[in-house]
Amino acid sequence: MLPSPAQLAALDAADPLYFARARFRLPPGIVYLDGNSLGPLPAALPERLAQTVASEWGDGLIRSWNDAGWIDLPVSLGAAIAPIVGAEPASVVACDSVSLNLFKLASAALALRPGRRTILMEASDFPTDAYVMQGLAQLAGVTLKRVERADLTAALDGDVALLLLTHAHYVASQVHDMAAMSAAAHKAGALSLWDLSHSAGALVVNLDADGADFAVGCGYKFLNGGPGAPAFAYMARRHWDTAEPALTGWMGHAAPFDFTADYAPAAGARRLLTGTPPILAMRALEAGVATFDGIDLAAAESKSRQLVHLFAAGAATLPGVTVDAPPAVRHGAHVIIRHPEARRLMTALIARGVIGDMRPPDAMRFGFPALTTRFADIGLALEALQAVLTSDEWREERFAPRGIVS
């Protein structure tokens, strides 16, 4: 049975995070369930960006590198992201993409474990994680071992230098126990690197307390930093003096403006920086991160959990689809609904104003970020999904697959 509008209205009325939706500019008539891929526009962002362009760039010109704090933005923004992932401020920097940061940190881990020749990761993790590790393994002459989740611990042998894990899986939504897996890696003499792309801003994350060595995460998903927003990178304090990422650019130099001939790493996480930071994108990410001011992440995780379960239970009553049961213990802020024609169905659903995404071959993915999703959205989305499924409209030519991005 689908939840009643009255039941959902009561949940919205009692929701301690309902106020946060006003921090965003969401188009009327749209039910947006894809903040796990691209967060919506923070309401304060356009003005902040306009001011950066007109005042900091237009008037300040090159002086703004110092006067407007541009040169320190990767570090100050990293410090703003740090509490969202349970890290001390100086251990996080905002820079580059997740892919690049994975390379930097994994190369640093290999250098910290000389003699060990294996990078271990989960077979089904997000493709870029595997692709980057394949390239690095080839370059460094080490082996990339990809195993099923259940076999990870057994595969942690004396040759593993690095265990790379995605905290919340991008499809299955399962969440690793960060403390347990980091401890298992350490027990085997290896280091841990965590991809927080589907966790940062969605789940409670405690990098420092859980013993993570390194981590990366997305700026454009739950952190609402805009399309292609800079990513972030984390390095635990115990590695600040010894980690040596293989990408050594001038922004990670101890004294970039001394223009010396040879590389010398900056202290701490700053050495993870490479080239000139994209200031406009950094300011946008700053506005995105500010949408978390005063947000209790435990409340956010628990609200997303409730939304996922309500939606999953409602979808399970609809014809022709199967619902991936949300993992029992803990899970990410999205759920998968399967249908062989997922791509067409999602296109038809989007035409009705309900936006999710799809992952091949048959997964429709719906995300429920706590800051922007109302309980009422569950009812609207289920109603639209029911209409699409029962009308057969998704078979129409206009819903045939188009475009590359799904």
Ligand SMILES: Cc1ncc(COP(=O)(O)O)c(C=O)c1O
């Ligand atoms: C788990 C995970 N890692 C990495 C990425 C993307 O990395 P990048 O920011 O380098 O494109 C995604 C994108 O969806 C992801 O889900």
